[in-house]
Amino acid sequence: MSKRNKHIPVTKGQATTVRIIWMIVSGILGILILFPLLWMVSIAFRTSEQTFTSQLIAPDATLANFVHVFTEVPFLLYMWNSFFVSTMVTVIALFFHTMAGYALARLRFPGREFIFLAIFSTFLVSLPVIIVPLFVIVKSMGMLNSYAGLIIPAIFNAFGIFLLRQYYLSIPREIEEAALIDGASYWRIYLSIILPLSKPIMSALAILFFLTNWNSFLWPLTIASDPSLWMVQVGIANFSSQYAASWNYMMAASTVVAIPTLVLFIVFQKQIMDSLKTSGLK
Amino acid sequence: MASVEIRNAVKKYGEVQVIHGVDIDVGDGEFVVLVGPSGCGKSTLLRMIAGLEEISGGTISIADEVVNDLEPKERNIAMVFQNYALYPHMTVAENMGFSLRLSRVSKDEAKAKVENAADILGLGALLDRYPGQLSGGQRQRVAMGRAIVRDPKVFLFDEPLSNLDAKLRVQMRAEIKALHRRLKTTTVYVTHDQVEAMTMADRIVIMRDGHIQQIGTPLELYDNPQSMFVAGFIGSPSINFIPGTLKDGTFHGIGGLSFASDGPEGDAVAAIRPNKLGLSPGGSEWDVLEVEPTGAETMLMLQAGEVQITISVSDRTTLEPGDKTGLSALPGDVMLFDPKTEKRIL
Ligand SMILES: Nc1ncnc2c1ncn2[C@@H]1O[C@H](COP(=O)(O)OP(=O)(O)OP(=O)(O)O)[C@@H](O)[C@H]1O
Ligand SMILES: [Mg+2]
Numbered sequence: 358m359s360k361r362n363k364h365i366p367v368t369k370g371q372a373t374t375v376r377i378i379w380m381i382v383s384g385i386l387g388i389l390i391l392f393p394l395l396w397m398v399s400i401a402f403r404t405s406e407q408t409f410t411s412q413l414i415a416p417d418a419t420l421a422n423f424v425h426v427f428t429e430v431p432f433l434l435y436m437w438n439s440f441f442v443s444t445m446v447t448v449i450a451l452f453f454h455t456m457a458g459y460a461l462a463r464l465r466f467p468g469r470e471f472i473f474l475a476i477f478s479t480f481l482v483s484l485p486v487i488i489v490p491l492f493v494i495v496k497s498m499g500m501l502n503s504y505a506g507l508i509i510p511a512i513f514n515a516f517g518i519f520l521l522r523q524y525y526l527s528i529p530r531e532i533e534e535a536a537l538i539d540g541a542s543y544w545r546i547y548l549s550i551i552l553p554l555s556k557p558i559m560s561a562l563a564i565l566f567f568l569t570n571w572n573s574f575l576w577p578l579t580i581a582s583d584p585s586l587w588m589v590q591v592g593i594a595n596f597s598s599q600y601a602a603s604w605n606y607m608m609a610a611s612t613v614v615a616i617p618t619l620v621l622f623i624v625f626q627k628q629i630m631d632s633l634k635t636s637g638l639k
Numbered sequence: 640m641a642s643v644e645i646r647n648a649v650k651k652y653g654e655v656q657v658i659h660g661v662d663i664d665v666g667d668g669e670f671v672v673l674v675g676p677s678g679c680g681k682s683t684l685l686r687m688i689a690g691l692e693e694i695s696g697g698t699i700s701i702a703d704e705v706v707n708d709l710e711p712k713e714r715n716i717a718m719v720f721q722n723y724a725l726y727p728h729m730t731v732a733e734n735m736g737f738s739l740r741l742s743r744v745s746k747d748e749a750k751a752k753v754e755n756a757a758d759i760l761g762l763g764a765l766l767d768r769y770p771g772q773l774s775g776g777q778r779q780r781v782a783m784g785r786a787i788v789r790d791p792k793v794f795l796f797d798e799p800l801s802n803l804d805a806k807l808r809v810q811m812r813a814e815i816k817a818l819h820r821r822l823k824t825t826t827v828y829v830t831h832d833q834v835e836a837m838t839m840a841d842r843i844v845i846m847r848d849g850h851i852q853q854i855g856t857p858l859e860l861y862d863n864p865q866s867m868f869v870a871g872f873i874g875s876p877s878i879n880f881i882p883g884t885l886k887d888g889t890f891h892g893i894g895g896l897s898f899a900s901d902g903p904e905g906d907a908v909a910a911i912r913p914n915k916l917g918l919s920p921g922g923s924e925w926d927v928l929e930v931e932p933t934g935a936e937t938m939l940m941l942q943a944g945e946v947q948i949t950i951s952v953s954d955r956t957t958l959e960p961g962d963k964t965g966l967s968a969l970p971g972d973v974m975l976f977d978p979k980t981e982k983r984i985l
Contacts, residue, residue, distance in 0.1 A: 529722060529724060531722055532725075534689075534691050534711075535718070535725075536737070537710075537711050538689060538690075538691075538711045538716065538717065538718050539712070539737050540738050540741040540742055541712075541737075541741055545741065550728075554727065554728055556728075
């Protein structure tokens with residue numbers, strides 16, 4: 358008993374020390390990540406002369422940059438484009454990915470393993486690698502400078518299909534068999550059992566898809582040269598070529614663009630954490 | 640209501656055959672239990688009846704109609720699974736009413752049926768709960784309710800009680816029996832627990848490695864097993880096997896056990912229930928390994944040579960582990976088996 362009493366404070370002390378170290382480390386990491394964002398917001402409120410001063414809060418903070426972004430440039434249009442494309446991609450992707458994931462997890466058909474491997478292997482290829490052939494294909498399909506060109510190639514997402522398939526594999530088969538006996542068809546099982554059960558993972562994926570497309574740059578830049586089809590990231594990048602040193606405008610626009618991301622994150626924190634956990638990336 | 644006829648049913652997974660030509664007749668309203676060790680093919684056979692597994696050969700008929708090529712929903716059966724398989728996102732009422740919704744039964748009628756089933760099973764207060772908010776026994780009842788509302792021709796159960804604790808299992812066992820008495824629906828029930836089989840079944844089908852060993856009422860199987868496997872499977876504590884030889888009209892077994900018998904001469908195995916063996920204090924062939932008084936009776940574990948047996952005696956004993964004793968049995972209580980074929984001789 359006395360031995361134990363001696364030991365407990367020591368271990369507790371050690372635990373506290375470890376915890377403090379962890380807090381400091383994650384604090385530093387947090388600052389490293391947050392600082393550029395703070396700096397972005399800070400520049401967004403400065404006049405162009407003061408862009409490169411080193412105070413975090415400039416003495417004559419101004420809203421002029423935001424006014425400029427919304428009046429001198431069709432930024433609202435860019436935001437609408439981004440919103441429209443991201444939403445369409447998310448909805449269509451979820452519709453097809455859930456079905457593909459379910460088919461790969463449950464239905465028996467020849468070539469299933471091969472198809473799954475083929476889908477899985479696209480993990481190894483990033484967009485820049487295939488952007489030229491993809492561009493050629495999309496161009497030959499006449500989808501240059503169109504919403505279709507922005508939306509359709511962005512739909513396929515191997516990660517989404519993979520995640521859904523794994524999730525469906527974890528649903529006890531007996532639940533579907535019970536439904537089969539209750540008189541449900543495959544289609545009915547998918548609609549009444551599988552989809553409702555995959556709500557959590559679908560909302561996590563929806564956030565992931567939306568944010569990925571909201572922030573996408575390379576593909577929208579490649580496929581849409583028509584300014585009326587620009588998405589926000591392309592629009593922002595364009596400030597720099599239009600006005601040589603307009604960092605204050607760019608930062609103001611970036612701040613506006615970050616807001617939906619932030620809102621989504623705060624509202625759906627739990628789902629995002631869940632999706633990170635299920636994908637083993639935590 | 641309906642009968643189920645299984646004729647020479649075969650199941651193959653690729654090259655592997657797991658059901659080897661099985662014949663079973665389940666009468667109208669009968670409660671038949673399929674029992675056997677793990678992996679013997681009970682679930683597979685049940686799932687073939689349900690239509691969840693294809694039938695590789697032979698025929699299965701329900702209500703005199705061959706159902707080999709019918710979908711599960713066309714067979715008019717209901718199944719209760721070991722892990723309940725409730726729909727987690729539906730309430731108890733929705734779980735039970737799902738099949739009615741699919742078959743477009745009117746809302747009022749469906750509601751009445753669900754409430755009726757809930758009454759029978761004592762689920763009335765739980766209709767708005769989700770499966771996650773129920774205990775194991777309650778979930779099991781909901782699974783049964785889901786089966787009842789459809790008013791099927793045949794109930795199929797696959798080890799429905801094995802996820803419950805011992806006490807609840809006994810209680811649910813009685814409830815399922817009572818339910819069967821009330822509804823009189825033809826039932827095929829799978830378990831690997833011989834006590835469950837003995838207490839619930841009208842008739843038991845004992846399976847082993849995809850073959851049927853024997854079919855009969857619980858007492859037929861207990862009194863008249865046709866093989867050593869069945870003799871050893873039915874009864875608790877299990878039957879004792881004592882090897883020996885038959886010569887000149889007398890069986891001479893290990894541990895000095897001998898009695899008159901008119902079986903064929905040669906090697907034989909005597910099988911005797913634990914309560915049919917008596918102690919004969921004069922003898923000293925058996926070592927007492929263990930003495931377990933349970934109050935009403937006393938169990939003794941004895942050993943002679945390689946052979947270990949259990950006997951239960953109703954009067955108190957002064958024997959202790961380490962003591963020696965002899966055994967006696969009445970010829971009428973002994974069954975004889977052929978040690979090679981394991982079939983019954985006498
Ligand atoms: N999909 C399958 N492919 C190949 N073999 C299978 C398959 N399903 C079952 N089996 C085999 O069929 C045999 C019977 O299995 P089954 O599930 O019917 O056993 P069981 O009697 O229900 O056992 P338990 O008491 O453990 O549930 C087993 O040997 C099993 O390995
Ligand atoms: Mg089984």
